Amino acid sequence: MAVSAQTAMAIKSYQNHAEVLVRNYLLADPFIPYTSIFGGIFACKVAYDLSQLISTFYFKSYSGLTKIQRIEWNNRGISTIHAIYITAISLYFVFWSDLFSDQRFAGIVTFRNSQLSTFGLGVTVGYFLADLGMIFWLYPSLGGMEFVIHHTLSGIAVAYAMFTGEGQLYTFMILISEVTTPEVNLRWYLDTAGMKRSKAYLINGVVMFFAWLIARVLLFIYMFYHVYRHYDQVIQMHTFGSLLVFGVPSALAIMNLMWFAKILKGLKKTLAKRQ
Template sequence: MEMRELTVVAGSFVSFQLLFSVASPRLSSTISPGYGRLPPAKLTEWHSRLVSTVHALVVGFFCLYILWFDDAINANPVWGDPRLVKLNVAITCGYLLYDLVLLACNWSTMGDGFFVCHHLAALYAYGYVLTRGVLPYFANFRLISELSTPFVNQRWFFEALKYPRSHRMVVLNGVAMAAVFFLVRIAVMPSYWASVFATFGTADFERLGLGAQVAWITSCIALDILNTIWMYKIARGCYKVLMGRWGRKVKEGAEVASSSDRKDVSNHTD
């Protein structure tokens, strides 16, 4: 790994730590009146999720820029010029290291084995991108999935502030979360794996070596399994919220109709 990438990883780690411990408390107390009433454990996760949202937006939109305008990696997805991708991956690696430290320090309240597996699998695969500059297109394609993260975090913010699940903003965010999560993590799987299989047996693929090949394929399989599990949970939660809201509307409509019928009967009797 070159000094530039190491500097970006370290700078990313420090920046996200400062955002967590300094910027987030000040910003949150200004924009959210309910923030100050949260217990300490929830305050920690609040700051963690705000940092997560910032990281997701920065990296996600950078990914789209690279995908649309970086001709080098689109022309050669295995060995194309990785400079921009390595910069984006270094930012993400710094974030993942920061988040692993945060999880370890607050395991009793924030510990999640799925997230640890996700972070370790990502770091394992991204390590090859940073050290050897390989697979830039595929690394960048994977990072687009971060665009679903702000919606996931926003759901938690609503829950922390005790918004009812039937609240319009909660329902809209839930639908958007399920839709975006599906688009950037599930719907792209066929296209992604088609691109992967297209490299098999080529000179570029053989040039990677067994270590990079195994790291690439195994980490992708692990991440897709986790994404599928999370998609199932999100879809089930979204379905329950929508059905609950629809059921309440039907009930309210029936009550209004029943009340109207009673008034009609009363008026007719009179």
């Protein structure tokens, strides 16, 4: 009993020390951006290793892939996990949290932020850095110049919102578009596994079409409308921040429309083959 009590006290002591460390250092305002970035990079490494481990044991087609295909398989595992994470965080802040609500809070919406919102963006910055590193390392096997441009623009915008606290609402609006990433990755997985003629491939194509339409076309229109309604607040941001709010979503919207046209063309082609 005495040993058990001492063990419990020791565990409690360690818990208290851990809570102090997290509260006073990892979640202290000056340290949040850096700890979240490193946390995001570390999470990417863990996700890569888990994807490799799980795929080796549970997917027979994985062992038959080339080295570069296995790397891309694991890399897409990272992006899928990140997409689920950032989509959930973004939906919360844009539609459910009171942080950016015009009804609950007065004041300039473009300057609102919190420790949680800043930390959430920092993890995404870590992901973009890790993914860009892999893209450059294996260029162009994991993606061409369009991926470099997309990740660079997105990474700069997210990093600016994280470090300055400006324009976080619009950053989260744009990041909701990551909801399309799991569908895109699943399509690649099915294709690589030789399941291009399967029913799952067709369903995935239809889901991807509607997800892209909602998250990367209609949502961007809503975001531009919101910027129009709050134009007087947007222009009070730093000049560079204002340029990011206007410029980055516009560039991404053009890329999204180009990719959407390819998705629509591919879906039509798939449906025509099944008739």
